Amino acid sequence: MTAAMTEAIGRIQTIRTTIEQLSGASTARAASTADTTAGAANTDFSALLNKALSSAGAAQSSGVAGSEGVTGTAVKDAAMKYIGVPYVFGGEDANGMDCSGLVQRVYADLGIEVPRLVSGQMTAGTPVASLAEAQPGDLIVTDNAEHIVIYAGDNKVIHAPYEGRTVSYVDRWFDESDIVTIRRIVPTETANTASLGSGAIPGQRLDLQALLGSITGQQTNSSTMNESLLAAARAAMLGGGTR
Structure with missing residues (x-):
């Protein structure tokens, strides 16, 4: 596993922990419908993070060692x-x-x-x-x-x-x-040539794009998913790059 991948996964895991903590706090305040919705949104987001993390290792097993980033x-x-x-x-x-x-x-x-x-x-x-x-x-x-x-x-x-x-x-x-x-x-050419940040995990573009789309879509419904968390998640997914 490359250093860039290790760093990116570390950032993702940190964000996932933060989301789980926020989700727990939201559950404790579940007296309101808004908090219940926020908890559900955070749960969905956390599930997507888990999917991205679990598939990262699988991406490394495809192709031949050293082929990451080569088209x-x-x-x-x-x-x-x-x-x-x-x-x-x-x-x-x-x-x-x-x-x-x-x-x-x-x-x-x-x-x-x-x-x-x-x-x-x-x-x-x-x-x-x-x-x-x-x-x-x-x-x-x-x-x-x-x-x-x-x-x-x-x-x-x-x-x-x-x-x-x-x-x-x-x-x-x-x-x-x-x-x-x-x-x-x-790796498949179409999954390897689109623009990515320098620290992104190769082969994970589709999962990460879906994840970022989910964050953006859920943000208006979640009282705990704020702009700073969205920015942090985007940075982790794209290795500090911008879309």
Whole structure:
């Protein structure tokens, strides 16, 4: 777990404790309908915080260690730098590389460690169900698990073909039936490219946006959810950034 995540979760937990205390105080004053409504609002907000916290750990288990903050587009761009490098069996640098050597080199350039051989790369990350769901940066294993390519989007791939050829950016030539597996190494692009504060927890955007929306919506109904608490929650969710 990164230092930024640890700090963000610490802030969230502090706010959750504050909300629970406020909710308890509101319950003690439950003689009025306004206090009852405030307690319910705080309970809902606390539940959303719990959801965000519990899913934070799950986000870290997807993809490969070190892939947080890396986009599929960045993978494609890193691979494009090797276009024209000759195919060399067992090679894994700009002097020559084979298909799995290209994959390992590209991800290493982005600070992500993946296995060296196709047999290991085809189990890395998380599975993608079909070509229709593939995104740039995904790995596609073909030819009975003997070849691997980097999907570049728009039905194009980047790969090191075979002896006598060079690393190439070409149209996809294989069909769905030729694919052994598709693996996603970096988080889904759409969950990774929207603006976030520097300390935000990667992969949690949807939960956090729902949470902040809930805070804003409930504030008018809660006597204890004031502007300072809203600001503190927003800062914790977005790592100090603004929306």
